[in-house]
Amino acid sequence: MGRSSTRGEETRPHGRHDGPGEDAGDRGGHDRWERSAAPEGGHEPGGPNRRTRRAARGGKRRVLRWVAAVLALLIAGTGAAGYVYYRHLNGNIKKEDLTLGDKQMTDHKANSAGQTPLNILLIGSDARDSKANQKLGGAKETFGGPPLADVQMLLHLSADRSNISVVSMPRDTMLKMPRCTDPESGDVYPASTVDVQTNESLGRGGPGCTVAAWYELTGITIDHFMMIDFAGVVSMADAVGGVPVCVDADVYSHTSDGKGSGLKLKEGTTSVKGKQALQWLRTRYGFEDNTDLGRTKAQHQYLNSMVRELRKGTKLTDPGKLMDLAEAATSALTVDNGLDTVKKLYDLAEELKKAPTDRITMTTMPNVYGTGNLSGRVFPKKDEAEQVFRMIRDDIPLDGKASKRKTPVAADTAGPPADIAVSVRNATATDTAGPARGRASKVEGLLEDAGFTKASVDSQNVERAARTGVLYPSADLEGDAQAVAKALGIPVSQVKKSTEVSGVVLTVGADWRKDGAYPAKAAEEKAPDSANPLNGADEKACMHVNPGFTF
Numbered sequence: 001m002g003r004s005s006t007r008g009e010e011t012r013p014h015g016r017h018d019g020p021g022e023d024a025g026d027r028g029g030h031d032r033w034e035r036s037a038a039p040e041g042g043h044e045p046g047g048p049n050r051r052t053r054r055a056a057r058g059g060k061r062r063v064l065r066w067v068a069a070v071l072a073l074l075i076a077g078t079g080a081a082g083y084v085y086y087r088h089l090n091g092n093i094k095k096e097d098l099t100l101g102d103k104q105m106t107d108h109k110a111n112s113a114g115q116t117p118l119n120i121l122l123i124g125s126d127a128r129d130s131k132a133n134q135k136l137g138g139a140k141e142t143f144g145g146p147p148l149a150d151v152q153m154l155l156h157l158s159a160d161r162s163n164i165s166v167v168s169m170p171r172d173t174m175l176k177m178p179r180c181t182d183p184e185s186g187d188v189y190p191a192s193t194v195d196v197q198t199n200e201s202l203g204r205g206g207p208g209c210t211v212a213a214w215y216e217l218t219g220i221t222i223d224h225f226m227m228i229d230f231a232g233v234v235s236m237a238d239a240v241g242g243v244p245v246c247v248d249a250d251v252y253s254h255t256s257d258g259k260g261s262g263l264k265l266k267e268g269t270t271s272v273k274g275k276q277a278l279q280w281l282r283t284r285y286g287f288e289d290n291t292d293l294g295r296t297k298a299q300h301q302y303l304n305s306m307v308r309e310l311r312k313g314t315k316l317t318d319p320g321k322l323m324d325l326a327e328a329a330t331s332a333l334t335v336d337n338g339l340d341t342v343k344k345l346y347d348l349a350e351e352l353k354k355a356p357t358d359r360i361t362m363t364t365m366p367n368v369y370g371t372g373n374l375s376g377r378v379f380p381k382k383d384e385a386e387q388v389f390r391m392i393r394d395d396i397p398l399d400g401k402a403s404k405r406k407t408p409v410a411a412d413t414a415g416p417p418a419d420i421a422v423s424v425r426n427a428t429a430t431d432t433a434g435p436a437r438g439r440a441s442k443v444e445g446l447l448e449d450a451g452f453t454k455a456s457v458d459s460q461n462v463e464r465a466a467r468t469g470v471l472y473p474s475a476d477l478e479g480d481a482q483a484v485a486k487a488l489g490i491p492v493s494q495v496k497k498s499t500e501v502s503g504v505v506l507t508v509g510a511d512w513r514k515d516g517a518y519p520a521k522a523a524e525e526k527a528p529d530s531a532n533p534l535n536g537a538d539e540k541a542c543m544h545v546n547p548g549f550t551f
Contacts, residue, residue, distance in 0.1 A: 086342055086343070089327070089342045090330075090340075090342055092327070092330035094333065094335070095340045096183075096206050096207055096208060096227075096334060096335075096336065097183050097206075097208045098208055098224070098336040098337065099208045100181055100183065100205045100209045100211075100212055101179065101211070102178065102179050103178065106219075108221055109496035109497060111160060111495075111497075112482060112492050112495045112497075113159075114497065115161075117157060117395045118156070118157040118348075119155070119221060119223050119224075119392070120154070120223065120224045120226060121214060121225040122151070122152070122153040122225070122228070123151065123202065123210055123226070124149070124152070124228050125148070125149060125150075125228065126147060126148045146203030148171070148200065149171070149199045149201055149202035151171070151228075152168065152169045152199075153167070153168045154166065154168075154169075154214065154222070155352075157352055158355070158395055161354040162355060162356075162359060162397075163399065164352065164355040164536075165361050165363065165391075165397065165398040166300075166361065166363065167363050167364070167398075167531075168296050168362075168363070168364045168365065169198060170198075170296065170364065170365065171197070171292060172198075172292060172376065173197070173198040173365065173367065173377075173378050173379070173380065174196065174198070174370065174379055175196065175213065175217050176193075177191060177192040177201060177216075178209070180201075180205045180208070180209035180212055183205070183208070189204040198210075201213040207225050207227045207334060208225075211225050211336075218389040218393075219389060220393055224336050224338055224348070225335065226333060226335050241273055241309070242271035242272060242309075243272055243273065243277060243302060243305050244271050244272075244305050245272055245301060245302060245543070246268065246269045246301070246541065246542035246543065247267060247268070247545050248543065248545055249550050250265070250266055250267050250545070251264070251283075251286045251543075251549055252286065252551045253286035253287075254285070254549075260283075260285040260286065261282045261284070261286075263276065263279035264551070280298060281295075281298065281299055281302060286549035287545065287546065290548075290549075293378075294543075294544075296364050297532060297534075297543065300364075300532075301534065301541045304357075304360065304534060304536045308357060308536070308537070311357055357536045358536060358537035359397070359399065359401070360535070360537075361398040362534040363398055364532050365385050365388065365531070366384035366385045366528060366530035367380060367385065367530075383431065384528040384531070387528060388528070390466050390467075391525065394467060394469075396467075396525055398526060398531070399526060401526075413479030414479035414483035415479075417450060417452045417453075417483065418453050418454065419454070420452055420454060420504065421454040421456075421503055422452055422454065422455040422484055422506055423457075423458040423503060424443050424447070424456065424458065425461050425507045426439045426462055427462060427507045427508055427509050427510070428509060429510070430466075436514075439512070439513065440458070440508060441457055443488070443506065443512075444456065446488060446517075447506070450487040450488070451487075458505070465507050465509040465510065466511065467494065467510075467511050467525075468494065468507060468518060469494040469496055469506075469509065470484050470490060470496070470505070470507075471495075471496055471500070471504070471505045472495070472496075472497060472501065472505075473497070473498065473501050478495075478497070481495050484504060484506060488517070488518050489518045490518050
């Protein structure tokens, strides 16, 4: 056991780049996805301890492709291969604590059917923890540095399993870091007082600190994480086979000073695998504005295309390839203790498989570039990023579509309206406006007109809410809560079970600030355009090539 110690208040920046380009990042080893690998017989790894495991850097090439493969394989539900070497494969999986932060994550609110969503944080680490990983990564001058979480994607599976939403956070996002404690060494990393780059969270005790950082920023309860390295990606990609991708012009990702992934494709659609798939996922120079944001969009297109290919049922049918894939996948995976067996991973895959391809939505956290000495870093775009986070918290599909799956209605078990006690709260305040005067009283009047004569105003609880909803504490009051929602035209999907209330509570949100009936349009919401939403069934998606990188 390591001695408990306290680190300096801020983590030291690693290879920051000064603008949307990569010059400073290349010098400091921050962005080496587009660098060549180390030659044969390169630097040997250090000792096989946990600190060394985390310490190695570089080699993002394989990380992104592995993230793509794992996410797509999970969504496609091909986890059955894991049963082949069950005990052996279980031993391959590395496990760590879910969160290293001080804050306890809140429980999910169940929907009216008692179902809860699943949130899984996918982390791509640039650490090199073996000779193979160091060989793949190259950049020997970076060996021994702290690992960075350079790929971060939150996968949200809806409570009714009808849809999946994925939110990528750019690795250059600036945020406040929470206090984290390394569970093995006891080292304490104090909460930052200034904004720190999000990918540094991994070096503050491990993936549990990345989870804590997400919760600190978004308020989204995370159920699991999966951290991925790159040692087994080549065999996995070969097993998956070709994935169709599209560019709107000839592209060659190469600069005069040797930067770029080397990707060279003709205009149109090409099926990529092996080296080309790797190049696609690490291409920055040549897509969009030559920044990480364009690269993220390319990753989303690859993920969606891979999912479509896998769900056609023509991939991964050879038992030998499945065994190789299972071996590579489990060896490259670090998960929280709640996903510590192949059986649990398989069960998760079966849940994810329930969401159809056309209900998968890939997005990027809405963001804005910093200015001055923060040029090239990104910050959450306040209102629109919070909208995406809130939609995930409230289990609202990012594609804006209502579920077609029937939700069990318990309204038949409700008592007469006159016997149902309802507490009405005015939660209409927003970032720019105070609570709408008298809204709780007005809605109380609507309830009384509908026969709910025991409705009353709760003026003590006025915490704001973007969306109107009805909360209830236990199953015996579910029917009463649904009856209240039905009487006011509030969708049953906005009726939630909550341990924070002791009776039926109607929270009048910012979507109902004006007099009159509940606006039906308020129940219709989708991700803002700034999140660049991409539907999983969109086969026409095509990357825009930067004019400076055509041939």
